[in-house]
Amino acid sequence: MSEKISRLEEGAKEQYYNETGMTHGSEKLDEYDPTCMSQQSAVDPETTFQGTKRGLNARHIQMISLGGAIGTGLFLSSGQNIATAGPGGALIAYCVIGFMVYCIMTCLGEMATFMPVSGSFNHYATRFIDPSLGFALGWNYCKSLIPFFFSFVTELSAAATIINWWKPVMPDAAWSAIFLVLIIAINLVGVRIYGELEYWFALIKILITIVFIIIAICVSTGGLGGEVIGFKYWHDPGAFVGGGVGTVSVLLTAGFSFQGTEIVGITAGEAKNPTKTVPRAIRNTFWRIVFFYIVTMFLLGITLPNDDPNLENSDDSAGTAAFTLVFQKAGIDAGAHVINAIILTSVLSAANSALYTCSRTLLGLAHDGNGPAFLSRTNRYGSPYWAVIISSIIGFACVFASIYSASEAFNWFLSITAVSGFISWWGIAFVHLRFRRAYKRQGRLLEDLPYKAFLYPYSAIFACVLCILIILGQGYTAFTPEFDGVLFVTNYIGIVPAILCYVIYKLVRRTRVVPLDEVDFDTGRVSRFEMEQEEAEERNLPWYRKVFNVIA
Secondary structure, three states, X not given: OHHHHHHHHHXXXXXXXXXXXXOOOOOXXXXXXXXXXXXXXXXXXXXXXXXXXXXXXXXXXXXXXXXXXXXXXXXXXXXXXXXXXXXXXXXXXXXXXXXXXXXXXXXXHHHHHHXXXXXXXXXXXHHHOOHHHHHHHXXXXXXXOOOOOOHHHHHHHHHHHHHXXXXXXXXXXXXXXXXXXXXXXXXXXXXHHHHHHHHHHHHHHHHHHHHHHHHHXXXXXXXXXXXXXXXXXXXXXXXXXXXHHHHHHOHHHXXXXXXXOOHHHHHHHHEOOHHHHHXXXXXXXXXXXXXXXXXXXXXXHHHOOOOOHHHHOOOOOHHHOHHHHHHHHOOOHHHHHXXXXXXXXXXXXXXXXXXXXXXXXXXXXXXXXXXXXXXXXXXXXXXXXXXXXXXXXXXXXXXXXXXXXXXXXXXXXXXXXXXXXXXXXXXXXXXXXXXXXXXXXXXXXXXXXXXXXXXXXXXXXXXXXHHHHHHHHOOHHHOOOOOOHHHHHHHHHHHHHHHHHHHHHHHHHOOXXXXXXXXXXXXXXXXXXXXXXXXXXXHOOOHHHHHHHXXX
């Protein structure tokens, strides 16, 4: 280890000499500050400055970015969106949210490739804007305040719901507890195991989505099911339900379907060659959104009428999920069981990702001084074991809400999780605007950024404004035709913890907004030396690896 450190320090010195025009014999040799250079590049390329290890390869990052958001939101909620807004309204909602998510991902990608750390955007908020904002965004995202730790529980509740579609064998809480123990074990043994499992989980979800697209095309054209459908259901019962109001009403649930795409920024702190793997994953986000979300929603809207009572999914059964209905319409009854088995793996994958992101967010909060210091401790595998355990304990307590009803819990968790997700997305875009302002104020060159956001600043402004409008407007149904107090609480309760966290932390710690000239762009950043190393490694890859990287 000491020899490796020495070699890296010598490389850093050479870089310093080259950039300043000095030589080893220069009289200004003493101006070299090894501490400054060590801040700009990790001493050990296998370990981040937060104790975690860079164990995620390019293929892991690619698959995590692709499959991370394919879960219960797409499989279980897409049919409800078509019933609420019609196929045309749901398609428009998914297009709007999809474009917003792409804008947000490019904003996050610019910061994550320049400064790949665990904790991601809440760490950036602490450093670039205000520790109070970082505290609020971090705790909002990981949902570790009871009873707001819901994204993890959402997936476990959905898993219990799916199993009960076959046959009720055990109570919902028992299934949730079993899945919870398995997921905890995975997250305690290091990021490499997590990445490998997520790779195969994502591959399964991608394959079934491709199979569904093929089956749906066959159903709509009459190749399966014995009827040529075409755009029949767009004319009768119609492409829209409730007009523009219906379309706006599904923006929130459409957003829930996309949540998880931001995990790419979280994994940047544990990715090998982040300046290459993360930008590649971000660039491909647009095409993945188009293919796996827009195309899927379009085909669902063609093959299923919006007045199909099963689309409402009133019994919250995975057996009436839209994907399953299309397979049944194609006459593939056995396919319905396969679909539900794959949906089960997808929600377990989403739960696994939720625990991973929550623990890494807690790790970042602890390092920023916004959480208990013991949460930053890592084991020999590089896993923040205390952060995993604490997240799991809180999740375990919330899982017992499923004793009352897994389907009831799913409805509440869906609403609360989706609102919190939009708050996080707003935070990413808002922090990126501040990041660029400070970066420009300090006279830094845009050419030094490994990746640049799409259409800055318009992309970030668009994402900020749309997130705010959705957060404030999604609860309009509580006010018409008459005020409904329960519905009002259900729609807006997700906003409360973030506001309380910010205000209380601000009053207690008396934090201040970081001046633009004082923003720290050096600690933990990727140095030019590391970027050149990654460029060299990329050039030396065999041809088949390069082809795989392009395809992936």
